[in-house]
Amino acid sequence: MRLGRVTLALLAAGLLAGFGSALAVCLCGYGDGLFTTNTSITIDGVMADWATVLLDTDNSSCDGAAPGIPPQPDRDDPVQSTGRDLLQFTYTWNGTHVQTLTGRAASSTNIQRFIYYADSDNDGLMETGERVIVAGWKGSNRRVDLYLGHYVASNPGGDPMLDINGYSDGYDLPGTIPDLSSTGTPDYSGDWGAVDGVSMEWEVPWADAVGAPGLGLAPGSAFTFHVSSTNSNPGAASFPDQVDDNMGGCGGGAATTQYAQLDFFPDRNLAAAAGTTVYAAHRVTNLGNGADLFDLTAGAPTGSHSPGVAFFRDVDRSGTWSGGDVALTNTGGGTAIDTGTMAAGDTLYILIQYSVAGGATGTATIIATARSGFDVNRTNIVTDTVTITPLPRSSAPARWPRPFRPRASTTRFASKTRVAASWMPARSRSPTGCRPRRRSLSVISADRDQARWPS
Incomplete structure (x- = not known):
């Protein structure tokens, strides 16, 4: 345990070295699919309290230094100014605020503007009315001014967050932000840039209130984001044509704060007669922070017999089979039947049907698996047993009247x-x-x- 702490401390120190107070090397990628949140970060321009978050590769996106150099190519290269050349975006949150750290290639004495688009319903479209945050960052005095506005989409149904090849890197969102406050009247401001001028941090509330604008989302909600840089006025109609750099998720693709978690419960021990059908009642709960669907599969039974398996939705939530219960089907286009799309926090009541063959004996054990469609690494299982019980023999009741026998x-x-x-x-x-x-x-x-x- 002591060695583990030392190793983590050295790694964190290495990540924060080189810039003085920001990342020396950007690390991103799938870790465990979950984010590090609710850490003690103070927004003051000192980045040392980001060490724990930076160790979690799920929390960061990186933008490479040149095109075609894996794993993080920069599809906007060359960027006109190193002060607008994005290198890193790291994010976390707590119960009241979303907190971010942005890294760039070099400092700049001029004010450079960084734009953060929030697809607040996480549907992959930046729609009219969704939140946009603009940070004006001056490296020479560490000053960061935040302006919050609303997006006006170029397309009536919303603008895709990715280009036709599936990248956010190298892709300029075409919409405008006409309702930004005028320069010099930011919604929030502070000395939030690092002393070396190559990293800054800021936070905004989850809630959106008059005089305290925010994302307008419940704490912990999933949203998609896109980051851009420019030295033009983001409120101008010509702004979309003057973006210098873009980034999204790790590898240049989509970026989202969504994560997947689920519960699949409980285990069941069933008794059945040979040649009959029994049902095991279970529940699947979406514990993630976004909409998801879950594939349902059953492994090959082990033990003395092999019942047939089918999945049903327990419509009346009775825990037993009834006429209104319906068979689950494949709605997600994969190879397995699934729960259908479930909102965050939703629970689906299901029945697993076990059809026992005539002449079966002993006990069968079946492991059923629920797998997230958003993150295929996230699964949960239930274990059911089906034990064959013999039918009882027919016998007369103890107090049955004796038959009449006449005497000669x-x-x-x-x-x-x-x-x-x-x-x-x-x-x-x-x-x-x-x-x-x-x-x-x-x-x-x-x-x-x-x-x-x-x-």
Whole structure:
């Protein structure tokens, strides 16, 4: 553990060395797909408190020094001024603010302007009314002024955040920002540039309020961003034609603060008779901060038998099969059935159907997996068991009434001639039977055919 802390400390020191207070080397890429957030960063132009965030490659985007040099080529190269040549954009957030760090190739005594576009609904389009932040940065005195405006799209449905080849690097967004405050009346300002002039930091609120403009989003919401630089007035109609440099995500593609997380629960232990069907009730919850869909698959059963498997939406959330439940299908275009698109925080109630073959015995174990469509590395599983129980044998209840068995009897005649006993109903404690009672017959003649019951 001590070695790990020392290693992290040395790495952080190396990342912050060279500029004096900013990155010497920009590192970005997929780490674990999650962002480092809620750190103790003070916006004051001293970048040492970014060390923990900078160690997480998920939190940064980089823009290379020349075109065609992997892994971070600069598709805008050559940039007219090193003071506007973007190298790095790092971002994090807490419960009240979004915080950013921007690095450039060299300092500049002039005011250079950096534009941050926020696709606030994370749909890949910069639409009219979405937030744009402009930072005017003067390297000589560390001054940073923030102006917040709203985007006016060039296309009625919104402008794509990526070019036709899927890049934000080298791509100028075509819209304008006509409602920026006039120069000299920023919404926020401070000495937020580093002393070396090559890095700056700023923050804006998640909430958007009169006198305190912000992104207008709930804390932690996912949004797509695009970063540009210019020395022109971003509020001018000609501004889109005067952008010098652009960047987005790591590798020059899309950049988003979205992450994926999910819960798939609970495990179930089921009992079933051979030749029957049983259902295991489960839930899938989207714990990420953006819309996602989750592929559902079941591994090959292990154990004594192999039930058939199917997935259903538990429409009434009863936990049992009912007529309104519907089979899940492939809605995302992949190879597996899925949950369909789920908003952040949504829960889907599902049933896994297990069809047991006739003659099956023992126990089968099935592992089902839910996988994020946004981040395929993010999965969760449930483990179900299906144990075969024999059907019970049929047996009579303990208090079942015993069957009636008549006893043989004869009746004597005065003439000593025997006739067959006759059965008369009698009161009995038996609920369903009757018992014989002896009756005497009056004999008119010795002939048994003349015998008659007394009146």
